Amino acid sequence: MKLFRGEKLLVMVSLLGFVLGIGIALYIYIFGNVVLPEGNLERAFSFDVALALFLLSIAAILPLSGLSSRKRSAIRWFFIPAILYAYAIETIQHFRGINPRFSKVASNTVESIAGNLFALDSLLIMIVVVLLAIPFYRKRQTNERPLVVLGIRYAFLSIMFSFAAGLWMSVLQSRYIGETGNLIVLHGLGFHALQTLPLLGWLSEKDHIKKRHPGWLIHVGSLAWTISILLISIQTVIGRSVFEWTALPIISGIMLIIWFSSVVTAVFHLFRSKKVTPDLPAHSD
Numbered sequence: 001m002k003l004f005r006g007e008k009l010l011v012m013v014s015l016l017g018f019v020l021g022i023g024i025a026l027y028i029y030i031f032g033n034v035v036l037p038e039g040n041l042e043r044a045f046s047f048d049v050a051l052a053l054f055l056l057s058i059a060a061i062l063p064l065s066g067l068s069s070r071k072r073s074a075i076r077w078f079f080i081p082a083i084l085y086a087y088a089i090e091t092i093q094h095f096r097g098i099n100p101r102f103s104k105v106a107s108n109t110v111e112s113i114a115g116n117l118f119a120l121d122s123l124l125i126m127i128v129v130v131l132l133a134i135p136f137y138r139k140r141q142t143n144e145r146p147l148v149v150l151g152i153r154y155a156f157l158s159i160m161f162s163f164a165a166g167l168w169m170s171v172l173q174s175r176y177i178g179e180t181g182n183l184i185v186l187h188g189l190g191f192h193a194l195q196t197l198p199l200l201g202w203l204s205e206k207d208h209i210k211k212r213h214p215g216w217l218i219h220v221g222s223l224a225w226t227i228s229i230l231l232i233s234i235q236t237v238i239g240r241s242v243f244e245w246t247a248l249p250i251i252s253g254i255m256l257i258i259w260f261s262s263v264v265t266a267v268f269h270l271f272r273s274k275k276v277t278p279d280l281p282a283h284s285d
Contacts, residue, residue: 038104136149
C-alpha cells in the first residue's frame, strides 16, 4: 500500500493551493497585504498553503485507509469541490477587502450566502475527516504499514483539538478569546499533526526500527506532540497567549522539542541502517 496511490487528482488540487499561495505572496511583496476595509492577504496566503498541505496529507494517507474503491472515490470527489470552494472564497473575498469568515461590513444577501456556505463547507470537511479517521483505528489496518498507521492514529487525535478550535471560532465569530488567547494557533498546530506524526512512522519504517525498537520512537514523539497540543488548548481556553513565558507554554515547547528530537533520532537511524544494510527492501513512497 503506497502513499498517494491513485490520488493524482487530490495532489493536483493540493498543488493549486500552493500556486495560489505563491501568487498571493508575490502580490503582497509588490502591493502590500492590506485591502480595505477588511482584507488581509497574509491570511489568504496562510490559509491556501495550509489547506493545500492538509489535502496533500489526505491524498497520502487515503490509500492506507483500507476503504473500498467506491468509498475512496466518494471521499475524493467530496474533497475536490469542497477544497476548491474554500480556496476561492478565502482568496477572492480578501482581495475584495472582505473577511470571508467574520465580516463586519458585508451585509448583502450574496455575501451572507457565500459566508454561510463557507461555514457549511468547513463543517462538512470536519465530518468527512472524522469518518476517514475511523478505519485507521480498526485492528486490521496495522497489518501492512503498522508504523505509518500508528502515526496517523495519533495525528487524528490532535486534529480533534483543531476541529474543536475551529468550531469555537465559528461560535465566537472571532479567532481571539480572553485577554490574549488566539484559537488559530491551536487550530493550525492540530492540523499539522497530519504531517509531523505520520512522518515519524514513515522514517521508522524506512530504517527498519520496528525490528529493534517496535514503535517506541513513534509513541514518544507522538505523545509529546499530543501533550503539547493539550497544553496549548488549556492555555488558549484560559484566554492567554501561547507565546508568553509561563509554565504551560514552556512545557508545551519542551514537548515539541522532544517530538523534534524523535524525528532527528529516526533520521539518524535511517542513515545508519542504510550504511549497515543497504540491500534491505523498503516501501518506495
